[in-house]
Structure formats: structure tokens, C-alpha cells
Amino acid sequence: MANSIASHKDSVAGSIESTSLAKISLQDALNVLEDAFERNADDDAARLRDEIMQSLDRSARPQLLRLLYKRGIDCLKEGRTAVADGLLTWLRQCDPVSLKANLAEAAVVQVLEGAEAATDLFREFVRRRPMHRIQAATEPGLMRAGTLMCVGDVDLNFSLGGFTLPGGHSESQHLFAGAEEGNVFVFCDGLTGYELGGFDVLFNAISDPDVFGPTLDVLAETSETIVNHPKQCLQNTRNWLSETFSGETEFVVPKTVRVAAKRRRADVLADHNLKFPLLLRPVGSQTGDGLVKYDTAAEFTQSDFILEESYLTEFYDFGSEDSFYRKFRCWWIGGTVVPNHLFVHTHWKVHSAASRLETMDGRPALQAEEKEFLADAKSPRRKKINRMMHAIAEANGLDYFGVDFSFLPTGQIVVFEANATMRSHYPEYSDTFPYLSKPATVHVAAFQKMLRAKAGK
Missing domain, CATH: 3.30.1490 (Dna Ligase; domain 1)
Structure with missing residues (x-):
């Protein structure tokens, strides 16, 4: 590694054959390669790629792939499109079937040809190769888990290092955090029949029948062990919930x-x-x-x-005497009721950002109220919530779902929605509302326990 990168660049500019990459670091070698891409020196770049591969120890190959992805995406952000194209094209040549490498190729296409072309390319890839191991098990013999999802109108957000699934999905990736078991993404787009064998349990993150009804129809015929079976998800529409509980007296579904x-x-x-x-x-x-x-x-x-x-x-007016509107969320996780949050706002349309940043931040009394809700396990109000959650779970047959609700002036619960197409994880508020970390940890632990129970592990 004695040669400096500067002297090596000089060699490239003159006679690339005279320089050995064995004497410089992988980082420096990629610097030289970037220089060749910058100059559109295709022959030099090809020779450099060959030399890097010949001099690279086999154990260093994963490091090369990580560096190619990171540096390629960084170059895209910096507007160095030719360099990014060269690095990420090579990444895909080295690792043609990986999710990350094909995301990288789509990243280049998005810059050169637009978002629609990039999304089409990525969709075609996951149709050809629907399964991708995202998280490896820590040791052999552990539970084999997979997550069902659809690309749909995916947002290829490379500034965040990948993609964001469209609405109609449950959050999934953080639910496997810290688990010893592995996780395989199974993309189900365009299925006309698909064997899902080889798993102990599958988590169906395709949760909204209004968005992904045709895919859920196909998956509904599977006999695999699935958390939130597609057959149950298909029926769980907003009007179904209302019709099912139209005669309920303890809580109201509008x-x-x-x-x-x-x-x-x-x-x-x-x-x-x-x-x-x-x-x-x-x-x-x-x-x-x-x-x-x-x-x-x-x-x-x-x-x-x-x-x-x-x-x-x-619409039921759920405003309180103090002029605030409160929206509670609890999750049903394999038979356990887990409180998630309490949003408070001055407007009836209560959502996270406005509630947290405009209303709850700087109001200790409202934060104390949320803490009390999260910690409450035995009060009459909590027992009423539990009865409502059990009734909905018995009707919809889902293993995992959230319920948004509030309390009317009469004390009756009003249910806004009940499905798995909800957020449970809000890391963006961890600094301002640090007490949210505990319910998030409880949620993940309950989810992983449910998966193991479903798999019989």
C-alpha cells in the first residue's frame, strides 16, 4: 500500500499498464477508478476493474460491494452521474441478483431517464426474482420468517438508501430489529399463483384491500402459516367495520x-x-x-x-371540554393489547406531525397525559379499551392490527379505523418525546413473540 493515490493517478493518465493496484488500498483504487469514469476513459476503467478483482482477497468482496453502492449513491447526490453510472453498473455486474444492486441500477435510471422508467425497471426485477434475504439468522435452525409486500407505486428514495413502499402496507422492517431470526422480503407483484413454501411463518405486510385487492385475492388461497392472512385482510374495509358493529352499544363505529x-x-x-x-x-x-x-x-x-x-x-364530534381533540392508538398483537400513542391537537384532523410539533411539544400536561395512557393497565377506561379491542379482533380475525379511537363526551368510545395499515414507530420524535422508546420496545418484543408462537417455535 506504499504508493500514493496521486502517483497512481499520474500513472493512469500516462500508462495504466505500468501501475499495480496491489500496492494501494481498496478505497484508493476506487478513487482511481472514479477518475477514469470522470474522464470517460472506458478502456482504462475496464482495465482497472479487472486489476481490482484480481488483486482483491475473496474476504474483501463484501466490502467492495458496500463501497460501490455507497460511493455510487453519493456520486448521484453530488450530480456526478457518469461516475455513479460506472460504479453502480459494475456493482450490478458483480452482484446481479441482489436487491441492493438492482436498486442501484434503478437509481441511475431515475437520474438519466426519470422516476417512471426507474420504477418500471425495479418492478420488473422483483417480478423476476421476488425473494430477497434482508436479515440473516444468527445461527442455523432458527425460525425462518418472511415478509410479504408489493412494490406497487414504490417511492425509490435513494437519499434514504433504498425505497419506501406505497400506502396499503404495514410497517415491517423495524419489527425484526434485534431478532435472532432472519427475514426475507417476498415481493408479490403480478402473481398469478405462487408457492410460498420454505418458511416457518410469513408476515403479510400487504394490509389494505382497497390498494392491493387483486394480490390479496391470489395470496388468499395459500395454506402457509401467515400472520394477518390475506383472506382476513380482504374483508377488512372501512365499510365492513361499520356494518359489522352497527348494533354495538359499548363503542360506536360511525x-x-x-x-x-x-x-x-x-x-x-x-x-x-x-x-x-x-x-x-x-x-x-x-x-x-x-x-x-x-x-x-x-x-x-x-x-x-x-x-x-x-x-x-x-362524523362524531370528539372534542373535549378543553377544546383539544384526542386520538388514541392501541395495537392488537397476537392477543395482547399494546398502547401506542395519544395524539392531541386543536383540530379534528389529528395527525402525528401537527399534534407533536404544534400542540404537544412544550406542553408538559399533555405529555403527562400520554404517559399515563401508555402506562395504564388496570383502570376502568383501559378495561373498556381492552373489551373493544377483543371484540374487533374476534370479528376481523387478524393477528396484528391497530385501532384509532377517541372518547365522546358520554364516555363512549368512537372508533375511527381498525387495520394494520398504520404506523407504530416514530423515531423522528425520539429526542423531543423520549418516553416513546419504551412502548416501541414493547411493541417489537410482542411482535416477535407473536411470530414465534404462530410458527410454533
């Missing part, structure tokens, strides 16, 4: 109807006898996207048509 696109709004009101205020949300939407509240029929019918397939839900 009346919800599903409305086809291009229906006249006046006809919808005539058909369904809905009470105002009403909430309208597009089918398949999450996190309040597209959610609109109408206080009167006159306001609702100012437009003639509902433009896209939507849910209409009767």
Missing part, C-alpha cells in the same frame, strides 16, 4: 358507506340516509390525504359529482 366514482352527490344522500357532518375520503387513501369534512347537505352538494371512488363516514 356509519360508513362506499360510493362509486362519478355518482351524483344528491343521489348518494337519497340512497344512504346519512347524517351530517360527513367525512369524505378517497378509497385507498391514508394519513388524512384527501379527507374533507362537510357540515351540511348544502355544502356537500355544491359540487354535482363525487369524482373518485370514496368512503363517506358520519
Whole structure:
């Protein structure tokens, strides 16, 4: 390793044949290779790649792949597209079937040809090779677990080092954190029939039938051991929940109807006898996207048509005497009720960022209220919550799901939704709300315990 990178670059500029890469570090060798890509010196780059591979100890190959990915993505961020293309193309040549290498190729395509072309390329890859080991087991003989997912309209977010799955999924990756068992991603896009054998248990992260109904239909026929079996997920729509608990007295699930696109709004009101205020949300939407509240029929019918397939839900005013709106979340995890959070906001549309940053940050009393909710195990209110959670679990047949709810002035629980298409993990708030780390740890432990129980381990 005695030669300096500067002298080696000089050699490349003159006669590349006269220089030996055996005497410099892998990092420096890649610096030289980047220089060749920068100069569009294809012959020099090809010769350098050959020399690196010949001089590289076999045990150093994983390090090479990691460096190629990191440096290639860094070059993309810096706008050095030619260098990134060279590094990441070589990565895929070295490791043609890996998820990371093909993500790298899609990263280059996204810069050169646009997001649509990159997404199409990545979709085609996972159709050809749907299974990818993401986390290896720490020793042989441990539980073999896999996670079912769909690429769909994936967000190829390379600044975060990979991709973000579209809405309609359960969070999954952090649930395996610290587990001794491995985890295999199983992409289920475009399946017409698929054997899922070889696993002790599968976690179905494809949770929204409004987004991934056709895929869930295919998977529903499998006899494999699955947490959140696709057959159960298929029925779990917003209107199904409302219809199932329409006669419930201890808690209320607001009346919800599903409305086809291009229906006249006046006809919808005539058909369904809905009470105002009403909430309208597009089918398949999450996190309040597209959610609109109408206080009167006159306001609702100012437009003639509902433009896209939507849910209409009767709105219950859950505001408290102190003018705050509170939204609680609990998870059902293999028979255990695990509190997740309490969001408090000044507006009825309660979501994490606005609640945390605009309302709860700097208000110790509200944070103390959330801590009390998270720690409560035996109060009459907690017992009421537990009964509600058990009733919903018995009806929907899911192993793992969250419920968003609040309390009406009468003390009755009002349920907003119950499904697995919810967040359970909020690392972005760990500094401001450090007490959230404990419920997150409890959640992951309960999930892993549920997986092992489902697998019979």
C-alpha cells in the first residue's frame, strides 16, 4: 500500500499498464477508478476493474460491494452521474441478483431517464426474482420468517438508501430489529399463483384491500402459516367495520358507506340516509390525504359529482371540554393489547406531525397525559379499551392490527379505523418525546413473540 493515490493517478493518465493496484488500498483504487469514469476513459476503467478483482482477497468482496453502492449513491447526490453510472453498473455486474444492486441500477435510471422508467425497471426485477434475504439468522435452525409486500407505486428514495413502499402496507422492517431470526422480503407483484413454501411463518405486510385487492385475492388461497392472512385482510374495509358493529352499544363505529366514482352527490344522500357532518375520503387513501369534512347537505352538494371512488363516514364530534381533540392508538398483537400513542391537537384532523410539533411539544400536561395512557393497565377506561379491542379482533380475525379511537363526551368510545395499515414507530420524535422508546420496545418484543408462537417455535 506504499504508493500514493496521486502517483497512481499520474500513472493512469500516462500508462495504466505500468501501475499495480496491489500496492494501494481498496478505497484508493476506487478513487482511481472514479477518475477514469470522470474522464470517460472506458478502456482504462475496464482495465482497472479487472486489476481490482484480481488483486482483491475473496474476504474483501463484501466490502467492495458496500463501497460501490455507497460511493455510487453519493456520486448521484453530488450530480456526478457518469461516475455513479460506472460504479453502480459494475456493482450490478458483480452482484446481479441482489436487491441492493438492482436498486442501484434503478437509481441511475431515475437520474438519466426519470422516476417512471426507474420504477418500471425495479418492478420488473422483483417480478423476476421476488425473494430477497434482508436479515440473516444468527445461527442455523432458527425460525425462518418472511415478509410479504408489493412494490406497487414504490417511492425509490435513494437519499434514504433504498425505497419506501406505497400506502396499503404495514410497517415491517423495524419489527425484526434485534431478532435472532432472519427475514426475507417476498415481493408479490403480478402473481398469478405462487408457492410460498420454505418458511416457518410469513408476515403479510400487504394490509389494505382497497390498494392491493387483486394480490390479496391470489395470496388468499395459500395454506402457509401467515400472520394477518390475506383472506382476513380482504374483508377488512372501512365499510365492513361499520356494518359489522352497527348494533354495538359499548363503542360506536360511525356509519360508513362506499360510493362509486362519478355518482351524483344528491343521489348518494337519497340512497344512504346519512347524517351530517360527513367525512369524505378517497378509497385507498391514508394519513388524512384527501379527507374533507362537510357540515351540511348544502355544502356537500355544491359540487354535482363525487369524482373518485370514496368512503363517506358520519362524523362524531370528539372534542373535549378543553377544546383539544384526542386520538388514541392501541395495537392488537397476537392477543395482547399494546398502547401506542395519544395524539392531541386543536383540530379534528389529528395527525402525528401537527399534534407533536404544534400542540404537544412544550406542553408538559399533555405529555403527562400520554404517559399515563401508555402506562395504564388496570383502570376502568383501559378495561373498556381492552373489551373493544377483543371484540374487533374476534370479528376481523387478524393477528396484528391497530385501532384509532377517541372518547365522546358520554364516555363512549368512537372508533375511527381498525387495520394494520398504520404506523407504530416514530423515531423522528425520539429526542423531543423520549418516553416513546419504551412502548416501541414493547411493541417489537410482542411482535416477535407473536411470530414465534404462530410458527410454533
